[in-house]
Amino acid sequence: MRHLRQLEDQSVYILREAYKHFDNLAMLWSMGKDSTVLLWLARKAFFGHVPLPLLHVDTSFKIPAMIEYRDRVAREWGLKLVVGQNKEALAAGMNPTLGRVNCCTALKTNGLKQLIEQKGYTGIILGVRADEEGTRAKERYFSPRDKHGDWDFRDQPPELWDQFKTTFPPGTHIRIHPLLDWTEINIWEYIKYENIPFIDLYLDKGDGTRYRSLGCAPCTTPIKSTAKTVDEIIDELRHTTVAERSGRAQDEGRGMELLRKDGYM
Amino acid sequence: MVFLIILNKVRTMDNSTQKPSDNLNIVIVGHVDHGKSTLLGRLYADTGSLPDGKLEKVQAICQQQGKEFEYAFLFDAFLEEQEQGITIDTARTFFGWKGRQYIIIDAPGHKEFLKNMISGAARAEGALLLIDALEGVKEQSKKHGYLLSLLGVRQFAVVVNKMDLVGYRQDVFDGIEKEYREFLGQFKAVPQQVIPVSAKLGDNIANRSEQMPWYTGPTVLDALSAFRKEPGRSEQPLRLPVQDVYKFDARRIIAGRITAGQLKVGDSLVFSPSNKRATVKSIEAFNVDPLPVEGHAGQSVGVTLDEQIFVERGEVASHQEQLPLVSTAFRANVFWLGRKPLERGRRYQLRVATKEVDCEVATIHRIIDTMDLAQQQGSSVVNKNQVAEITIRAKAPVAFDLSASFEATGRFVLVDEYDIAGGGIVTELVHDDQEFLREEARQRDFAWVKGEVGVEDRAQQYGHRAAIVLVTGGRHTGKSFLARTIEARLVADGRHAYLLDGGNLRRGLDADLSEGERGQAAEMARRYGEVARLLVDTGLIVVSTTNPFGMAYVEAAQAIRTLVHPVPVIAIHMSKAPEEAPPNTDIVLSGPIDFDAATRRILEELKRRGVLAQAIGAKPTFQYSI
Ligand SMILES: Nc1nc2c(ncn2[C@@H]2O[C@H](COP(=O)(O)OP(=O)(O)O)[C@@H](O)[C@H]2O)c(=O)[nH]1
Numbered sequence: 001m002r003h004l005r006q007l008e009d010q011s012v013y014i015l016r017e018a019y020k021h022f023d024n025l026a027m028l029w030s031m032g033k034d035s036t037v038l039l040w041l042a043r044k045a046f047f048g049h050v051p052l053p054l055l056h057v058d059t060s061f062k063i064p065a066m067i068e069y070r071d072r073v074a075r076e077w078g079l080k081l082v083v084g085q086n087k088e089a090l091a092a093g094m095n096p097t098l099g100r101v102n103c104c105t106a107l108k109t110n111g112l113k114q115l116i117e118q119k120g121y122t123g124i125i126l127g128v129r130a131d132e133e134g135t136r137a138k139e140r141y142f143s144p145r146d147k148h149g150d151w152d153f154r155d156q157p158p159e160l161w162d163q164f165k166t167t168f169p170p171g172t173h174i175r176i177h178p179l180l181d182w183t184e185i186n187i188w189e190y191i192k193y194e195n196i197p198f199i200d201l202y203l204d205k206g207d208g209t210r211y212r213s214l215g216c217a218p219c220t221t222p223i224k225s226t227a228k229t230v231d232e233i234i235d236e237l238r239h240t241t242v243a244e245r246s247g248r249a250q251d252e253g254r255g256m257e258l259l260r261k262d263g264y265m
Numbered sequence: 266m267v268f269l270i271i272l273n274k275v276r277t278m279d280n281s282t283q284k285p286s287d288n289l290n291i292v293i294v295g296h297v298d299h300g301k302s303t304l305l306g307r308l309y310a311d312t313g314s315l316p317d318g319k320l321e322k323v324q325a326i327c328q329q330q331g332k333e334f335e336y337a338f339l340f341d342a343f344l345e346e347q348e349q350g351i352t353i354d355t356a357r358t359f360f361g362w363k364g365r366q367y368i369i370i371d372a373p374g375h376k377e378f379l380k381n382m383i384s385g386a387a388r389a390e391g392a393l394l395l396i397d398a399l400e401g402v403k404e405q406s407k408k409h410g411y412l413l414s415l416l417g418v419r420q421f422a423v424v425v426n427k428m429d430l431v432g433y434r435q436d437v438f439d440g441i442e443k444e445y446r447e448f449l450g451q452f453k454a455v456p457q458q459v460i461p462v463s464a465k466l467g468d469n470i471a472n473r474s475e476q477m478p479w480y481t482g483p484t485v486l487d488a489l490s491a492f493r494k495e496p497g498r499s500e501q502p503l504r505l506p507v508q509d510v511y512k513f514d515a516r517r518i519i520a521g522r523i524t525a526g527q528l529k530v531g532d533s534l535v536f537s538p539s540n541k542r543a544t545v546k547s548i549e550a551f552n553v554d555p556l557p558v559e560g561h562a563g564q565s566v567g568v569t570l571d572e573q574i575f576v577e578r579g580e581v582a583s584h585q586e587q588l589p590l591v592s593t594a595f596r597a598n599v600f601w602l603g604r605k606p607l608e609r610g611r612r613y614q615l616r617v618a619t620k621e622v623d624c625e626v627a628t629i630h631r632i633i634d635t636m637d638l639a640q641q642q643g644s645s646v647v648n649k650n651q652v653a654e655i656t657i658r659a660k661a662p663v664a665f666d667l668s669a670s671f672e673a674t675g676r677f678v679l680v681d682e683y684d685i686a687g688g689g690i691v692t693e694l695v696h697d698d699q700e701f702l703r704e705e706a707r708q709r710d711f712a713w714v715k716g717e718v719g720v721e722d723r724a725q726q727y728g729h730r731a732a733i734v735l736v737t738g739g740r741h742t743g744k745s746f747l748a749r750t751i752e753a754r755l756v757a758d759g760r761h762a763y764l765l766d767g768g769n770l771r772r773g774l775d776a777d778l779s780e781g782e783r784g785q786a787a788e789m790a791r792r793y794g795e796v797a798r799l800l801v802d803t804g805l806i807v808v809s810t811t812n813p814f815g816m817a818y819v820e821a822a823q824a825i826r827t828l829v830h831p832v833p834v835i836a837i838h839m840s841k842a843p844e845e846a847p848p849n850t851d852i853v854l855s856g857p858i859d860f861d862a863a864t865r866r867i868l869e870e871l872k873r874r875g876v877l878a879q880a881i882g883a884k885p886t887f888q889y890s891i
């Protein structure tokens with residue numbers, strides 16, 4: 001498990017750098033496996049404490065079990081939870097039938113941007129992994145976003161050794177990605193190794209399906225799988241050649257590239 | 266046309282369920298068009314790491330459009346890249362081979378993209394450097410080789426590609442190998458392997474080439490398998506740069522990443538440059554039972570100490586026998602990536618491990634021409650993508666090492682405005698004029714006999730920390746009057762403050778000195794500094810002017826700073842007309858002075874620096890960096 005420890009050491013280092021340099025720092029928590037591992041790593045970094053707020057951008061279309069899990073863990077771990085929602089867009093009737101990219105942009109990207117603006121966060125920590133899909137492979141650990149939250153992937157400042165971009169002009173913010181080097185398998189190995197409580201939607205509960213990636217109910221479909229334990233998930237992942245996010249509708253076509261340029265997580 | 270890479274899966278060739286062991290970060294560098302993307306595509310295809318149908322899909326699209334299939338197409342994640350035909354940024358992807366995951370940072374060879382290549386290579390644990398057999402060694406082949414060395418990538422293989430275009434001839438390969446090894450030898454870099462391949466046709470990538478029976482060395486994948494993970498840093502002397510100090514609960518935890526060596530519970534640590542000492546009481550960790558008793562290089566740790574000494578981010582913990590160097594200046598090799606050129610005299614932020622301090626470039630010795638390393642090319646600026654030898658001078662002493670001995674504490678970056686704009690390695694310590702005083706302070710601190718009462722205890726009792734308020738300026742600017750006003754005000758507020766006038770020393774401590782000896786300004790400043798050191802050790806706020814030394818106040822102030830380090834010195838400069846204040850001045854007062862207003866400003870500064878608690882009577886918060 002040495003490689004997991006190495007990944008952990010690097011992520012912890014990044015989290016501590018973020019905590020040191022950003023006065024107004026928050027972490028995104030979607031209750032999925034990645035951001036839950038991230039949350040766990042924060043407890044590692046800060047010796048059992050989570051000294052920063054956790055943001056959840058609630059699209060209102062989340063699977064209900066996720067909300068229950070969120071509230072339970074927040075209570076048990078003493079988390080400071082901040083829930084944001086693009087109420088305007090919802091009031092205007094936004095939903096996935098109006099176009100998936102439109103819906104994601106309105107409810108997730110803009111929901112997050114509103115939250116960042118309202119609270120004046122200057123640093124946002126996210127559980128993005130480089131191996132998830134192409135655009136994320138281009139990310140830095142500390143990735144600047146301009147006034148509109150946009151990302152200029154072609155002109156990113158250099159990141160050298162363990163020195164990150166921690167200074168930025170007023171009005172902009174930095175996205176911080178401590179999990180960049182982790183793979184999907186690493187996440188599950190770590191969950192197993194550390195015995196991290198995770199949401200059971202990831203397991204097959206008898207109907208031969210499970211979720212591999214969690215998003216909104218209308219746009220996330222379970223995969224066929226009989227994995228009932230973490231071990232079985234890991235074993236399945238070692239053999240599959242199907243993309244992790246194949247159950248995520250917004251990845252189709254150029255969806256992800258367009259979404260991420262505009263500030264999607 | 267876009268191909269989103271969806272490569273989340275790592276699959277070993279034999280598809281066995283054997284445990285994936287370690288990960289290794291690899292970068293592929295080389296001159297543009299020498300075949301980096303093609304090699305990468307090959308590595309994926311030949312290790313069976315592509316998602317099902319990916320290869321066939323891209324091949325089909327190529328056929329549809331009537332163009333020749335290129336392995337490089339497998340990795341063009343962005344539409345823009347597809348159009349430009351060059352890889353824009355260091356893209357990270359993974360492939361698996363023999364139980365190891367390779368995280369590949371595809372570094373583009375186009376000149377403008379050096380920045381990205383460097384970002385990628387700085388994170389790499391191993392590298393493949395490509396040279397086109399037909400074109401031979403080009404400018405970027407040399408530059409990238411040099412930069413790999415500068416960036417500390419010691420494990421690398423040279424891959425001589427496109428051997429198919431030269432008829433797989435051994436003499437062509439031998440010629441390139443000889444030329445390139447000679448180049449690398451000039452900065453003592455030695456490749457692990459030099460391998461003749463054809464990335465396009467798959468010779469010597471996964472499979473041994475039948476076209477080149479004269480080559481008996483390893484294939485590219487064999488060479489990668491032979492790369493080792495972070496060799497041996499734990500055997501070095503300890504370096505633990507302090508990242509932060511936490512007080513979330515009863516524990517006061519010093520957090521940081523061990524960059525070299527190891528530490529154990531019970532070890533006595535020295536923090537440089539403050540020379541503070543304490544013993545490791547525990548190594549703290551979350552969800553680890555029992556708690557660890559030792560830590561090794563690479564680990565992010567947190568330790569508690571037996572004594573509440575004041576240490577802060579940027580200091581480097583080590584064992585006393587093998588201390589890091591301390592100076593305000595060092596010589597270095599830098600590469601510059603900033604939009605604006607690196608200029609002599611301009612202000613930058615220097616970062617060495619966790620230390621962040623303002624600095625300037627004192628000298629640009631020469632620009633290094635990577636085509637001809639012996640060239641002496643002087644310049645007053647270092648332009649983007651250039652490499653140079655420079656001397657850096659920092660505003661405050663920094664603990665560091667030579668890069669030849671220590672990796673992490675031997676390198677640094679420079680921040681220009683908001684961005685990291687360059688990086689480099691320390692090649693030489695530059696002695697500064699404080700060296701002797703600093704050594705005196707170090708020896709004195711190590712031998713200092715302490716009672717049971719620590720700095721923190723005194724601060725808790727007094728409601729403030731020790732500090733020196735130093736008033737500098739020319740004659741008749743009101744320094745003494747201001748100093749007296751500050752002292753009176755502090756004492757009236759219930760602080761423990763004392764006015765130390767240099768003149769008092771002359772008649773007492775220095776009474777046995779001859780007139781000539783008393784004329785030695787540097788010695789007078791030293792004596793004054795040591796007396797001040799004693800007083801601040803008692804927890805006092807010492808208010809002082811530098812009037813009586815007969816030496817330039819800049820030097821006198823510097824000497825005092827060195828001797829009382831790390832106690833904060835709040836420097837106030839007074840002048841009748843606006844003039845340039847000495848370096849490190851906190852408050853500038855010029856023209857007619859309202860002494861009460863000036864005193865209020867100084868008290869505010871003391872609060873800001875964490876010397877005084879915010880409200881009178883309240884305990885100081887101590888979370889400020891001082
Ligand atoms: N004949 C031959 N052509 C190659 C080989 N490797 C790469 N190429 C070609 O060289 C060109 C540049 O390769 P590419 O991988 O894009 O280079 P990069 O700029 O270093 O990434 C492409 O047209 C490739 O098909 C090889 O081994 N043999």
